[in-house]
Amino acid sequence: MHRYRYRCTVCRTTSPVVPGIEALAVAGEDHRDHLHGGHFPDEEIAGRIDRLGRWYAALPPLTALHAHLADGLSDLHDPKTMGHPWWASAVAAFLIAAGALLTFLLVPAVL
Ligand SMILES: [Zn+2]
Known part of the structure; x- marks a missing residue:
């Protein structure tokens, strides 16, 4: 939503x-x-x-990515409310970190 x-x-x-x-x-x-x-x-x-009431257009790119991921995960649990459960915020941060780590590991391996 x-x-x-x-x-x-x-x-x-x-x-x-x-x-x-x-x-x-x-x-x-x-x-x-x-x-x-x-x-x-x-x-x-x-x-x-986002679910914290912040304008997406005003967020820095990394914060907006985290907000999109945490919003999507939170909506899976409860699409009608605002706010992020702690686990949604933590999983979003983990996904971003894992994506960055994979990028730094795979790009040099391919080149
Ligand atoms: Zn007015």
């Missing part, structure tokens, strides 16, 4: 988590229509978030 949020930088408010891109568009449009007469607030933000 993908999670999204809309952020209005004029009102300094963030929408509750919405479960799909269509619901995100509705949340942003409702906010603009009711509070800003349909105008688009400068620098508004709308996008996908």
Whole structure:
């Protein structure tokens, strides 16, 4: 399940988590229509978030990879909630480390 949020930088408010891109568009449009007469607030933000509520677009690449893996593992256990169980975060870190280790071992062996 993908999670999204809309952020209005004029009102300094963030929408509750919405479960799909269509619901995100509705949340942003409702906010603009009711509070800003349909105008688009400068620098508004709308996008996908991880299970910790962080914007994927604002995360460094390695952190985003860890978030994607931990989100996927956490969704296997419980797709309706937020947050990561400790084991999902640990397995995601292990997978990244194992991938890096394999890369460093296999690339010199092939060359
Ligand atoms: Zn607003």
